Amino acid sequence: MYELIGRSLGHSYSPGIHQAFGKYEYGLRCLEPEQLGEYILHGQWQGLNVTIPYKKDVMQYLDRIDNSASRIGCVNTILREGDGLIGYNTDYTGFLAMADRAGVDFKDKKVLILGTGATSLTVETAVLDRGAAKVVHTSRRGESGTVSYEQAREITDIQVIVNATPVGMYPNVADTILELDAFDNLEGVLDVIYNPVRSGLVQQAQARGIPAAGGLYMLVGQAAEACRLWTGEVPDNAEQVFCQLLRDKTNLVLVGMPGSGKTTVATALSELTGRTVVDTDQEIVKKAAMSIPEIFAKYGEAGFRDIETQVLEQVCRESGQIVATGGGAPLREVNRQIIKCNSRVYLIRRDMDSLDRQGRPLSAGADLQQMWNVRRPAYMAVCDAEADNNGTAVDCAGRIWEDYLENIGN
Numbered sequence: 001m002y003e004l005i006g007r008s009l010g011h012s013y014s015p016g017i018h019q020a021f022g023k024y025e026y027g028l029r030c031l032e033p034e035q036l037g038e039y040i041l042h043g044q045w046q047g048l049n050v051t052i053p054y055k056k057d058v059m060q061y062l063d064r065i066d067n068s069a070s071r072i073g074c075v076n077t078i079l080r081e082g083d084g085l086i087g088y089n090t091d092y093t094g095f096l097a098m099a100d101r102a103g104v105d106f107k108d109k110k111v112l113i114l115g116t117g118a119t120s121l122t123v124e125t126a127v128l129d130r131g132a133a134k135v136v137h138t139s140r141r142g143e144s145g146t147v148s149y150e151q152a153r154e155i156t157d158i159q160v161i162v163n164a165t166p167v168g169m170y171p172n173v174a175d176t177i178l179e180l181d182a183f184d185n186l187e188g189v190l191d192v193i194y195n196p197v198r199s200g201l202v203q204q205a206q207a208r209g210i211p212a213a214g215g216l217y218m219l220v221g222q223a224a225e226a227c228r229l230w231t232g233e234v235p236d237n238a239e240q241v242f243c244q245l246l247r248d249k250t251n252l253v254l255v256g257m258p259g260s261g262k263t264t265v266a267t268a269l270s271e272l273t274g275r276t277v278v279d280t281d282q283e284i285v286k287k288a289a290m291s292i293p294e295i296f297a298k299y300g301e302a303g304f305r306d307i308e309t310q311v312l313e314q315v316c317r318e319s320g321q322i323v324a325t326g327g328g329a330p331l332r333e334v335n336r337q338i339i340k341c342n343s344r345v346y347l348i349r350r351d352m353d354s355l356d357r358q359g360r361p362l363s364a365g366a367d368l369q370q371m372w373n374v375r376r377p378a379y380m381a382v383c384d385a386e387a388d389n390n391g392t393a394v395d396c397a398g399r400i401w402e403d404y405l406e407n408i409g410n
Contacts, residue, residue: 095221120165162190188205256348312339344384
């Protein structure tokens with residue numbers, strides 16, 4: 001049996017990745033600290049992956065530690081070889097694979113690493129091995145030879161930033177550890193977080209056209225290296241496993257003007273793909289226990305938007321869905337970050353004179369062209385692609401799905 005051990009493993013993607021390699025059975029095993037040593041030494045396993053909080057703790061039980069893992073100071077993969085236990089760090093390989101795929105180079109670069117935990121040690125070793133000129137570590141308070149996050153903003157010649165903290169990780173997808181606006185010389189951003197697919201840090205970089213990537217490819221890359229160590233064979237389908245995982249986890253989110261047909265297109269997409277549809281306006285009605293016109297009458301637009309943000313944060317942090325949003329959902333910057341975190345976002349376009357106004361408090365009697373002019377910058381900031389819906393919803397859904405398959409994972 002091959003397993004991932006840790007203390008809390010409820011949202012791990014690892015079993016699906018290893019099973020997809022097709023070479024062995026793979027499971028999860030949650031261990032309390034007092035169980036760790038006994039299981040490492042006497043458990044019925046053939047190979048182990050190790051995650052938080054045990055990457056350093058397991059080292060005391062091993063007979064030999066690979067050179068790179070020894071330099072890093074932590075282990076995430078264990079191989080049973082005869083009567084001996086050997087420790088490796090495959091995060092090192094996975095991290096460099098992620099950087100290469102994203103086109104982020106470290107040679108002669110000044111690199112800022114966010115965090116001081118076990119993963120930051122892996123990142124530091126990897127970037128120095130790739131020729132980084134200087135590494136700067138950060139922590140919240142700037143203790144133990146690090147700089148604080150506020151002090152980091154003053155180091156404006158940073159060229160690459162790597163987040164090695166859990167800030168922004170599911171379920172707290174709206175959290176962002178650092179704003180990137182101060183770093184004028186930035187050439188690359190990497191985030192080891194893999195859930196959500198696009199952290200707030202990655203979104204900021206992408207908005208500026210800076211090469212950036214989240215940690216999903218790193219996760220698959222380190223799993224492939226663990227497979228090689230355990231079996232002696234490199235899985236030949238690692239890239240396909242990554243692409244399929246990314247497609248399975250990425251939402252399709254529809255934004256656009258009120259009455260543009262987002263819900264109808266979402267239904268057609270559901271019939272085409274088998275995915276579940278979540279309509280955020282319907283979720284708002286459930287949460288408030290009143291209709292949207294009643295919410296506007298009682299709380300005004302600001303109150304409605306507050307509920308909308310809460311619903312978006314709950315809905316969009318999940319994965320593999322079709323999400324139809326309300327017409328004003330992208331107006332708040334925080335909403336745009338939440339919407340994009342796990343999603344490819346489509347702007348549904350329909351001619352102004354074809355927009356349905358019925359049951360929409362802000363559309364009834366409004367100048368829709370003026371509304372579009374005001375909202376257009378927010379729509380364009382959040383969307384990845386546009387989809388014309390002046391024909392049938394089925395045709396629109398088909399074009400969206402074709403675009404999705406072409407762009408996600410490729």
